[in-house]
Amino acid sequence: MLRPETRLFSFAVVGDTHVKPETGDQSAPWKVNERATGRARFIAREIARYDPRFVIHLGDLVHPVPELPTFDAAVALTHDVFRQHHNRMHVLPGNHDIGDKPNRAMPAKGVRESWIAIHEKNFGPSYRFFDQDGVRVVTLNTPVLNSGLPMEAAQRAWLETTLASAGDLRVFVFLHYPLFVRAPDEPSTYDNVDEPARSDLLDLFRRHQVEAVFAGHVHNIFYHRLAGTEYYVLPATSFVRQDYSEMFRIEAAAENGRDDAEKLGFVMVDVHADGHAVHILRSYGRELGAAESLAPAAPRTTDLLPHPKRPGGAPIGVFMRHPWAEIVTLPQNGPMDEFVRKQVRNDYPIAALWRLGVRRARVPLDDLIDPASRRRMADLVAIGHRFTVSGFGVPAGGAADAIVEHADLIDRFECVLPFDAVSDQAEALAAFRARLGRPVLLARVATSADEAKIGSKIELFVAHGFRPDQLPDLEALLPLAIDGIVVRAGLDADLPALCATLDAWARRTGLGVDLHLRIAGNNPAANVTDDAAILAAAVEFYACALAFPRLGLFFDPFMDLDRGYFVRHGLVDRRCNLRPAGLAIEALSTFWGETGAAAELAVDMQGQGRILMLSGAERAGFLILPKPGARLTLDPARWEAFGLAAPPLCVPLDAPWQVSSRIGTQLAAEDGSVPDTFDRPTLLVGTRSKV
Structure with missing residues (x-):
């Protein structure tokens, strides 16, 4: 865990500002681009509130490309927007600044030496390094890769020397184009570095044990771990690339997805003696005028921001009912990728967990069995996430073998059984628990088939967990080889009173208790979408988690279920933007995170x-x-x-x-x-x- 006393310094990362003159420029057909300069001003002021040691700009400072007559005016305006950071901002060139990467399928003219020279005149060397408190900061010119221009070879030789001479210094690398978006072996697209430069850089970063690599260009968030290096693709300040709105199973946000303003922002990075934490701060597309940007703003600190690598954060877990490591195939729809089917993994569910400070997630056994989602679980466990894995019946055969093989990814296993089958499965349950070496909790399957029927009305549901009024039945479970039980409650529950009862039961029996707050009724046709009521329940649930840390509290669902059965709102909507309940959890985890001591x-x-x-x-x-x-x-x-x-x-x-x-x-x-x-x-x- 990264602790406040080990923090060395913080720095800011900003990218894809796409500043354009406010009049006379026709470089973009979208209305949202007219807001880019005001949004960049807001970001510049917000960065100043955190007083970073330095600022990295990942490129695409301006929207008009160098051949347009408004390019020089856009560059001058960018200097004005970021003038308060002038002495501490290091700028990389993006494709809008010096030309697209050398690929004839790109929509704009390719990189050229004369445009690089203009960039370096305006912003300094297009690749460089500097050292800061035990960290070597390396910025690269990625549009020039694979170009055959003299600068490409010069940069490659310089990079080899720069990495080799770092010695004991930790290394952070900054790019405009990411090396990859989905996987290192993905085909060439508009959004990655082409071969052979990609594999060459990956090999260099692996051999020299680079700690982190940051990139922009894609205007969306992606995260990877590869050979010990963390790769971050970071958001823009200006607009969201609308082709990526295909990742979400919901209608596109404004301007065909381009103005999904909650996804805009900047990044603060805390560098600790034993690691780093990346905080993605949203701007919600806020804008400032030129005069407003000069007004002083109260300072802020990163000390309060939650992160899975740090203590604190939200004391509750969440149900990941939706796919949370999903590979999405985007349609062929130029100008970006007219000739390939680009695939990406939707990392916004994970980014939302980070926003909320939530590190505990409940997932089905299928996610552990599937190799792709299991690899993702390993990535997240490595940075502090914890997974409760659930399955129906006592695992046996190949499923049990897989669970035991990957026990290091499991915080605890939740076994769901019919209550009348528990005694028959007791021996198998004990044997599985002994093999797993992790806590095993028992949840009672609950279905409408078990409920008494009155008249002709029927409600169809399948749930899990004991009802609070079934606590007396739990006494029969005490001789079993289990570590705890699961209880479920709904929106109408008196959560503080229920948690006090469960806490007393847990203390008396020595067993753990997980409490699931199920935002749903028993009628599959009923919609539970009252955001005010869900917010109040989430806040009360959070308070109970602080007051009763012995209990494991899980909120269900994390993301809206907006179709099918049991339609209901969660902490985030289908775009992974925060619902009112999510806003409340975000604020609570920031200003009163988990402390480890009961309140x-x-x-x-x-x-x-x-x-x-x-x-x-x-x-x-x-x-x-x-x-x-x-x-x-x-x-x-x-x-x-x-x-x-x-x-x-x-x-x-x-x-x-x-x-x-x-x-x-x-x-x-x-x-x-x-x-x-x-x-x-x-x-x-x-x-x-x-x-």
Whole structure:
């Protein structure tokens, strides 16, 4: 785990700003491109709030290509947008800056020496390195690869020397074109480095044990681990490449997917003595005018940002019902890739987990059996994720062998059985548990076939886990060779009371308990899409996870189920953008992440909503949940009496905190004041008084 005391420094990465003059430029037919400059200004200001040691720009600074008459004006405007970072920004050339990679299937003219010379005049050498606190930072000119231009050979010889001379320095490499998007052996597309340069660089990075490689160009997020190196493809500030909207089984966002604004942003990288953490910060497409960009903004820190490599984050897990490592084949639809079927893996479910600070996921046994998703599990376990694997029946034969072989990827195994079959399977269950060497939990299969029928009405469902009213039945399980049991609850449950009961049962029996919050009814035709109710349940569930760390709490589902049976909303929608409940979890995991020590929880039920009070070793706070259209009052004397040392930070839970100008870095309100009435879900959190 990366801990705050081991952090050496932080730096920012920005890319694909596509700045264009605000008048007189016709280099793009899309309306969203007219917003690129304002969006870049917003990003430049937000980067300054984090005071990075340096800034890397991954290229495509401007949209008009060098042959257009508006190119020089766009370059001058880019200098103005990033002037506050002038002395610490290192710029790579992108294909919009110096020409496309040398491939006759590309839509624009190829790289040429005269355009490289213009870039270097404006932004300095197109490849370089510098050393910072034990890290060697290497930036490359990727459009020139495979070009045969003299610079290609010169850069290759320089890179070999630069990597070989790094010695004990850790190495981070920055590119415009990624080496690959889906896999190292993928065919040439608009979005990767062609052979033979790709394999050559992969071999160099492997031999010299490069720690991380960062790339842009694709305007979407992808993540890989290969031979110990982490490869990141990062978002744009300007727009999303609309060809990639095919990854999502939902209608395209605005402008055919190009203006999916929640996917825009920049990156802060924390470099620790023992690793690094990449934080992708969303801008939601916010813009600033030239005058606004000069206004001072409150500083922020990366210390609060969750990451699977760091302690903290969300104390809850999630159900990954949808494919989360899916390979999607994009249609042939130029100008980018007119002649090939480009395949990509949709990494946005993983990026959403990172946003929410969620490291625990529940997946079916099929995901462990399948080689592709199993490799992905290994990638994620290596950076701190934990998987609960579930299956129906006691595994046997080849399935059991596969589970045992890959036990290092399993945090615990959930075995689902009919209750009347448990005693018959007890011996097999004990033998499997002994082979696995990981905790095994028992979940009771629940189907509508077991329910009593009244009249002609029938509800068809299949679920799992014991109902809370079946706790007395669990006493018969105590002699079994299991490590815990699974209980399920719905939106109507009194979660604090239920968690207190389950915690007491777990303490008495010595068994673990996983509680699944199922956002669904028993009627497959009923839609559960009340975002306000789901947000309130998610917040209460989160608070219970902080108060009862002995329990394992899983939210079901992670992503919307928007068709088929049991339609319901989750923490993210089908584009992997955050639902209101997801916004709440994101804010909570940032400003009150998992600490490892239980917090005391009390609930104040009021006619217009409820207030949850949390008191931990170092912080205390209120979770204020008014009913829709209602207001709740909280006298400031109350939080003072609760032991807060200073005015608490006030964080709305139904809005993206990352683009709020009012939320600062410390647990205190920026203007020193806190409202006393609330008409929206809100977190008030602050440090505890020292006694």
